[in-house]
Amino acid sequence: MSGYKQAFKKAFPYTIPVLTGYLFIGIAFGVMYAEKGYSFLWAILMSVLVYAGSGQYLGVNFFVPGISFLQVIFLTLMVNVRHIFYGISLLKKFNNMGKKRWYMIFGLTDETYSLLCTTNVPEDVDEEKFLFAISIMNQCYWIIGSALGGIAGDFIPFNSEGIDFAMTALFVVIFIEQWMSKENRVPELIGAVAALISLQIFGVDRFVLPAMLMIVTVLFVGRKKIDREVNDPCH
Amino acid sequence: MPLDAKTSFLIILAMALTTFATRVAPFLLFPKGREVPKTVQYLGVVLAPAVIGMLVVYCLKGTVVFSYPYGIPELISVAAVVILHVWKRNNLLSIGCGTILYMVLIQAVF
Numbered sequence: 001m002s003g004y005k006q007a008f009k010k011a012f013p014y015t016i017p018v019l020t021g022y023l024f025i026g027i028a029f030g031v032m033y034a035e036k037g038y039s040f041l042w043a044i045l046m047s048v049l050v051y052a053g054s055g056q057y058l059g060v061n062f063f064v065p066g067i068s069f070l071q072v073i074f075l076t077l078m079v080n081v082r083h084i085f086y087g088i089s090l091l092k093k094f095n096n097m098g099k100k101r102w103y104m105i106f107g108l109t110d111e112t113y114s115l116l117c118t119t120n121v122p123e124d125v126d127e128e129k130f131l132f133a134i135s136i137m138n139q140c141y142w143i144i145g146s147a148l149g150g151i152a153g154d155f156i157p158f159n160s161e162g163i164d165f166a167m168t169a170l171f172v173v174i175f176i177e178q179w180m181s182k183e184n185r186v187p188e189l190i191g192a193v194a195a196l197i198s199l200q201i202f203g204v205d206r207f208v209l210p211a212m213l214m215i216v217t218v219l220f221v222g223r224k225k226i227d228r229e230v231n232d233p234c235h
Numbered sequence: 236m237p238l239d240a241k242t243s244f245l246i247i248l249a250m251a252l253t254t255f256a257t258r259v260a261p262f263l264l265f266p267k268g269r270e271v272p273k274t275v276q277y278l279g280v281v282l283a284p285a286v287i288g289m290l291v292v293y294c295l296k297g298t299v300v301f302s303y304p305y306g307i308p309e310l311i312s313v314a315a316v317v318i319l320h321v322w323k324r325n326n327l328l329s330i331g332c333g334t335i336l337y338m339v340l341i342q343a344v345f
Contacts, residue, residue, distance in 0.1 A: 013327075014326075016327055017326060017327065017330045020330070020331075020334070036236075036237065037236045037237055038236055038243070042243065042247075045244075045247060046247050046250070049247055049248070049250075049251040050247060050250045050251045050254055051254070052250075052254045055250060055254055056250075059246075059247075059250050062246050062250070063236075063237055063238055063243060063246065064237055064238075065237060065238065067246070069245070069246070069249050072246055072249045072250060072253075073249055073253045076249070076250045076253040076254060077253050077256075077257065080253070080254050080257045080258075081257060082257075082286070082289070082293070083254070083257040083258045084257050084258075084260050084261065085282050085286050086258065086261075086286070087258060087259070087260065087261030087262050088261045088275060088278050088279045088282055089279040089280070089282055089283040089286075090279075091261060091262065091265055091271055091275075091279060092271070092279075094262065095262075095267045095268075101262075105255075105258050105259050105262055106255055106258065106259075108258040110290055110293075113286075114287060114290065117283045118283075118287075159338075159342055160338075161338065161341060161342055162334075162337050162338040162340075162341045162342060163334060163338060165312060165333065165334045165337040165338070166330055166334045167294055168291070168294035168295060168309075168312075168313070169312070169313075169316045169329065169330040169333040169334055169337075170326075170330055171287060171290045171291045171294055172291055172313055172316045172317060172320075172329075172333070173316060173320050173326050173329050173330055174287050175287050175288065175291050176317060176320050176321060177320075178283075178284045178287055184283075184284035185284075187281040187282070187283075187284040187285040187288070188284040188285065188287060188288040189288060190285050190288065191284065191285030191286060191287065191288025191289040191290075191292075192288035192289065192291060192292055193288075194285075194289070195288065195289040195292035195293065196292055199292060199296060204296050204297065207296070208289075208293070211289055211292075212289075215282075215285050215289065216278070219277075219278065219281050219282070219285065223277065226281055227277060
């Protein structure tokens, strides 16, 4: 267990940006759900079982008479389809993690994925435990945020509008960190440009799936040029 | 509550299973112990940075570009994060300052 204590201690600083972001977008979710007439316990339940930022924002609208389960599944699928990509970079890493891998897979949100993929594990800590600690802590922030929003969303003592920019800033920082390694630049640009083009063509609500297809296509077409040593996925 | 507890719970369950399905799919396609095809290994390596590029756009997708405030708060804040980060390489500093700047911009300036 001492290994875990060390892992949590070492992992915590890396999760602080997610802490800030998740607390506040979690609160926003809790407030929205409470406005639909659901107590904070329901918000906690959803954050424990579903654990998906934009998915849960959208999900709040499902709780109306007449909604069909097919609709719930289809819309959730559409908003979360980008997650299908994430595991591909983490196959090797997670498959070495025994039973813990099921939780790791469950917890693959945008933010957790980005941290898991881009954080260099400190030398004096067990990698598996370190990664596990990141995932667990991130979900805790999300659950706490949702609960707070459900309980006391209306009493937040300051204007928190725009605080969710913390997530954007986190991804921008990771983008720059990745940019420092030359071999990441072309794929990064492919991802960003494909998303931008797709956003222009298909609009805010429908651009992710076409963007993903575009990204995979370009990555395949340009494989010879992009290809490099394939040793350790995610690094 | 607009719906009864059972229906509400089932909706949450449906969301949970669907979300998990998107996350587990690659692991079911390429189960433990089986050699991952070279093509997929290649994708695994190049998709990580590509996804980061996509996520930056995803986060900024709601930015209003063609009418006031023309995406200026986002542009300034992202630029600040980039400059700070290239200069200091301190994650928390870049994210913290960028976020506070953005909040000030949209609450007090624009």
